Amino acid sequence: MPVRILYVDDEDDIREVAQMSLELDPEFEVRCSSSGAEALTDAADWQPHLILLDVMMPDMDGPETLKRLADSPLTASIPVAFITARTQTHQVERYLVMGAVGVIAKPFDPMALAAEVKNLLPRRAGPA
Numbered sequence: 001m002p003v004r005i006l007y008v009d010d011e012d013d014i015r016e017v018a019q020m021s022l023e024l025d026p027e028f029e030v031r032c033s034s035s036g037a038e039a040l041t042d043a044a045d046w047q048p049h050l051i052l053l054d055v056m057m058p059d060m061d062g063p064e065t066l067k068r069l070a071d072s073p074l075t076a077s078i079p080v081a082f083i084t085a086r087t088q089t090h091q092v093e094r095y096l097v098m099g100a101v102g103v104i105a106k107p108f109d110p111m112a113l114a115a116e117v118k119n120l121l122p123r124r125a126g127p128a
Contacts, residue, residue, distance in 0.1 A: 002029035005117060006048040008039040008065065009083065010057040017110055018052070018083075025114035036060030036068070044074040050121055052104070055084035055095075063098055070099055081120045083108065 005028050007018045015032045022030045031046060033039040037060055043051055051069070055062035062082055069075040081102040082095045092103045102120040104113070 003027050003050070003121060004046060004048040005030045006033060006039065006042055006046065006051045007031070007083075008033045008036065008051060008057075008062075009054040010034055011054075014054075014106075018108070018113065021108075021110040021113040022117060024111075025118070028114065028117075036062070036065035039065055040068055040072070040075070043069060043078055044072065047074075048078060050101075050117065051078055051080045052083050052117065053080050053100075054106075055082050055086060063095075066098055066100065079120070079122055081117075 005022055007015060007030060009015045009018065015034065019030045019032055022028045031042060033042045036057055039051065053062045053065055066080050069078065069080060079101040081104060082100050083104045083106055085106045087103060087105045095103050104116050
């Protein structure tokens with residue numbers, strides 16, 4: 001069964017690079033959303049195993065999107081990790097307090113992104 005990853009970023013080129021990077025791992029099935037509002041709908045409909053969420057987006061930023069995901073019974077149990085250039089210790093701690101399962105620094109290494117994401121996934125039951 002593939003691991004469903006929802007990547008949320010308002011920048012087209014970054015979404016494209018992230019999707020290609022993640023799809024290098026044959027276990028991953030990747031979808032992208034271009035806004036927080038779109039992510040709320042996509043997450044509820046598709047039920048990904050992990051959401052990768054850009055912090056700085058227009059209209060609804062990453063922290064607000066995370067709050068709304070957590071407030072919905074359909075998406076509250078989906079783990080969310082932030083993707084951001086803001087990775088100073090106090091900022092990372094704030095994201096974790098908000099409920100994020102981790103933080104991936106931007107710009108990310110396209111060749112290492114899938115491995116970083118694997119480390120954030122909840123351990124899945126069953127044989128490896």
